[in-house]
Amino acid sequence: SRQVLCFAGTAVIAALHQPRNVLRSAANVAWHGKNLYSLPLAPYRCDQRSGKEVNVAKGEFASWADSAADLVAVAAGRSSADLVVQNSRLVNVQSREVLENWQIAVVRGRFAYVGPDARHCIGPKTQIIDAGGRYLIPGLCDGHMHIESGMLIPAEFAAAVIPYGTTTMFTDPHEIANVLGLAGVRMMHDEALLQPINIFTQMPSCAPSAPGLETTGFEITPQDVAEAMRWPGIIGLGEMMNYPGVIAGDEKMLAEMAATQAAGKVIGGHYASPDLGTPFHAYAAGGAADDHEGTHEADAVLRARMGMRAMLRLGSAWYDVERQITAITERGLDPRNFILCTDDCHSETLVNEGHMDRVVRHAIDCGCEPLIALQMATINTATHFGLERELGSIAPGRRADFILSSDLVSLPIEVVFARGQKLAEHGQILTECPHYEWPEGAKNTVNLGKTMGATDFEIAAPPNMAEAHVKVIGVIENQAPTKALSAKLPVIDGLVEANKGVCQIALVERHHATGRISNGFVQGFAYQGEMAIASSVAHDSHHIIVVGTDREMMAQAVNRLGEIGGGATIWQDGAEIGQVHLPIAGLMSDRPAAEVAAEVQTILSGMQRCGCALNNAFMQHSLLALVVIPALRISDLGLVDVDQFALTDLFISE
Numbered sequence: 001s002r003q004v005l006c007f008a009g010t011a012v013i014a015a016l017h018q019p020r021n022v023l024r025s026a027a028n029v030a031w032h033g034k035n036l037y038s039l040p041l042a043p044y045r046c047d048q049r050s051g052k053e054v055n056v057a058k059g060e061f062a063s064w065a066d067s068a069a070d071l072v073a074v075a076a077g078r079s080s081a082d083l084v085v086q087n088s089r090l091v092n093v094q095s096r097e098v099l100e101n102w103q104i105a106v107v108r109g110r111f112a113y114v115g116p117d118a119r120h121c122i123g124p125k126t127q128i129i130d131a132g133g134r135y136l137i138p139g140l141c142d143g144h145m146h147i148e149s150g151m152l153i154p155a156e157f158a159a160a161v162i163p164y165g166t167t168t169m170f171t172d173p174h175e176i177a178n179v180l181g182l183a184g185v186r187m188m189h190d191e192a193l194l195q196p197i198n199i200f201t202q203m204p205s206c207a208p209s210a211p212g213l214e215t216t217g218f219e220i221t222p223q224d225v226a227e228a229m230r231w232p233g234i235i236g237l238g239e240m241m242n243y244p245g246v247i248a249g250d251e252k253m254l255a256e257m258a259a260t261q262a263a264g265k266v267i268g269g270h271y272a273s274p275d276l277g278t279p280f281h282a283y284a285a286g287g288a289a290d291d292h293e294g295t296h297e298a299d300a301v302l303r304a305r306m307g308m309r310a311m312l313r314l315g316s317a318w319y320d321v322e323r324q325i326t327a328i329t330e331r332g333l334d335p336r337n338f339i340l341c342t343d344d345c346h347s348e349t350l351v352n353e354g355h356m357d358r359v360v361r362h363a364i365d366c367g368c369e370p371l372i373a374l375q376m377a378t379i380n381t382a383t384h385f386g387l388e389r390e391l392g393s394i395a396p397g398r399r400a401d402f403i404l405s406s407d408l409v410s411l412p413i414e415v416v417f418a419r420g421q422k423l424a425e426h427g428q429i430l431t432e433c434p435h436y437e438w439p440e441g442a443k444n445t446v447n448l449g450k451t452m453g454a455t456d457f458e459i460a461a462p463p464n465m466a467e468a469h470v471k472v473i474g475v476i477e478n479q480a481p482t483k484a485l486s487a488k489l490p491v492i493d494g495l496v497e498a499n500k501g502v503c504q505i506a507l508v509e510r511h512h513a514t515g516r517i518s519n520g521f522v523q524g525f526a527y528q529g530e531m532a533i534a535s536s537v538a539h540d541s542h543h544i545i546v547v548g549t550d551r552e553m554m555a556q557a558v559n560r561l562g563e564i565g566g567g568a569t570i571w572q573d574g575a576e577i578g579q580v581h582l583p584i585a586g587l588m589s590d591r592p593a594a595e596v597a598a599e600v601q602t603i604l605s606g607m608q609r610c611g612c613a614l615n616n617a618f619m620q621h622s623l624l625a626l627v628v629i630p631a632l633r634i635s636d637l638g639l640v641d642v643d644q645f646a647l648t649d650l651f652i653s654e
Helices: 026-033 064-076 154-164 174-193 222-228 243-247 251-262 278-285 297-305 347-352 356-365 370-375 379-384 551-564 593-609 617-622
Strands: 003-007 010-014 043-046 053-055 083-092 097-107 110-115 127-130 135-138 140-145 166-171 198-203 234-240 266-269 309-313 338-341 402-405 415-418 421-425 467-475 482-492 502-508 517-523 531-535 544-548 567-572 575-581 632-635 638-641 646-648
Touching: 064 097, 064 110, 083 402, 097 135, 140 309, 140 338, 140 356, 140 379, 154 166, 154 174, 154 347, 154 356, 154 415, 154 421, 154 593, 166 379, 174 198, 174 222, 174 234, 198 222, 222 251, 234 251, 243 251, 243 278, 251 266, 297 309, 338 356, 338 379, 347 593, 356 370, 467 632, 482 517, 482 632, 502 551, 502 632, 517 632, 517 638, 531 551, 531 593, 531 617, 544 551, 544 617, 551 567, 551 575, 567 593, 575 593, 593 617
Parallel strands: 083 127, 083 135, 140 166, 166 198, 198 234, 234 266, 309 338, 467 517
Antiparallel strands: 003 010, 003 043, 043 053, 083 097, 097 110, 135 402, 402 415, 415 421, 467 482, 502 517, 502 544, 531 544, 531 567, 567 575, 632 638, 638 646
16 A cells, blocks of 8 residues: 655655655755755654544654543443453553553553453454463663664664564664764654654754864754754754863853753763763753763762763663662662663664663663663653653553563563554564665765875884884773773884784774874774774764774775775775675665674674674774763874863873
C-alpha cells in the first residue's frame, strides 16, 4: 500500500511497501535551496481509526487528549480494545513493584486499562496475547546518545535496537552538525520522526565544541538553536560541551542555553573536568540539567546533590556505570536522580551485544536491584525530559511501549511492542523503519584539497637535536579521558621517529580542502610492524584522524578515504586489510547494521592483527580528537591541552 504524507501541506508520496522506504524530507528542500528558515514545521499522517490528520512528531498516532474518549470507553467496557495482554507479571516502575497476574488493554497505541482483569475490554476484534507469566516491562529509554556513533542513519539504528527493547531514544546529532550544520541536524530530525519508535532530538549546542581550538564544516549559532526549538521533534539542547565557555560567561553559550530555557526545554550537560569545586558549581548555575561525563562515585553524588540528573553510561568503549552506581547501591542515594544511557555505541556492539538491555543487565551485575535499574532506563528518563505522562511506564494514557521477558536479571528481550504494535520477537524485527532520500550534498564530504604523501606526516625536530622530548597522547582503555604523557624519541636525518610503543598520529582537515595537517604522537595501541589506520569519524569535528607506524601508509590510508567519500580503513605492510564505507557525511551508512558491523569487524580484526588488544579500540581511535575531554588531544590546529583549554607545543623545552 501507499500512504500520502503531508509536510505542512506539501504532499509527499512514500512507497511504504518497499524493503527500504524512501521519503523526501523537508530538509532536502532546505539543503538544495539553502534556506532552512522557510522549512515546514511538521509532517502529518492520517490516523486510521479516527480519520483525522495527526502529527508524526506525536508518534504517528493521536495524542492522549485526542484519544481520551476512546481510552475512557475501553477502560469502562463500553468499547473494545485493539489489544489485551493477559497472564503477565507487570513491572510497575511508578511504584517499584511487580504486580502478579495483571493485564493491559490498548487502544489507538496507548494503554487504556492497566489492572487485574481486562476481560471487559475484549471485543470480537480484540487481539488477545497470553504473556505466559512473563514480565511485562516498559520499553527501554536511552537518555543520551549519538546515532552517528553507530555509523548508521536513524532508520537503520532504530531497526538495530528495536529487537533489544529500546523504544525511546534522546539523541544529540552533533556529529553531523559539525559536518553539515543545521541542515544536517534537520535531516536527522526528519528521519527520526518517521520511525515506529520514539526518537527525540536534542539540538546540538557546540559546533565547534571548542572555538579557537578546532575548525568544523559548519558552525551552530544561537539563532540556529532558537530556530530549532520550533521543530516538532526537538526535546532540548544537546550536551553543552564547551564547559569552560559556560564557566567564563561566554555570551554565545549562555544565549543558546537561554533560548532553550525560554522554550521550556531541557539543557544537556557535559562537564568533563575532574574539578568538582567552584568551576563545577559555576557550570551547574548555567542551567545544565544532566551530565553523562562522570567517571567516579563523587561525580554522581555531586550532580545529584546539585539537582542534576547523573547519567551513567555504558557504551562501546565507556564503562562508567560500575564506578558510579555505588552512589545508589552503597551510599543509598535516591535513585530517581539517576539515568542509564549509552552515549556512543557502534554497530558491532549493537549487533553482537545489545543496546539499553545491555546497560540494564550491566547495572544489575554491578549490584543494582533489577527494579531500580529498570526505573533508571524508563520512568526516570521520561520524567527528566518532561514526558512522564507520555511514556516510560505502563499506565493509562501512556504510549503502549512494552517488552515481554521471562527474567528480570538476565533480561532476555522476547517480544517488543511500541505504540501498541508488535515490532520484534525473539530478536527478529517485524516492521519497516522508513528511510528518506539523503541529498547529494550530504555525501562526498571528504575534501582533502590535495593528494597526501609521506612527507606530509614528517615531524621535523628542532635544530641540532639527536633526541626529541615530546608530548604524547596516552590512551586509557574503556574511558573517554586520555593521559598527558611524554617521551624522548630519536631524531634521524632531522626527523623525529616514533618507537617503543609510541605511534604517530595526525589530523587532516577535510571540510574546506585546506590541506592542513597536524602531527603528533600517541601511546597505548601497541601497534607493531608497518601499519596505518585512518577514519573520517573523529569526534567531534570529524576531520580525518590517522594513526600509524609508517608515514607512507598513513598517506595511503588518508587518500583512500578521499576516494571512497568517508569511513575507515586500515593498512598493513602496504596493503589495505579492512574498510568501512560511510558515504553520508563521512559518518554513516544507510545499509543494515549487520552489514556495517561486518565491515567494522574487518577494522577491529585488522587492529588486533597489527598488535592492538584494547577493548573497542576503534572507538578509542575515533575520540582522540575530542578536545573537550581531558587531558591531551589533537585537532586540525595542533595539539590541545584540555586542562588548560589551549593549544600547546609538541616539543618540551629542556
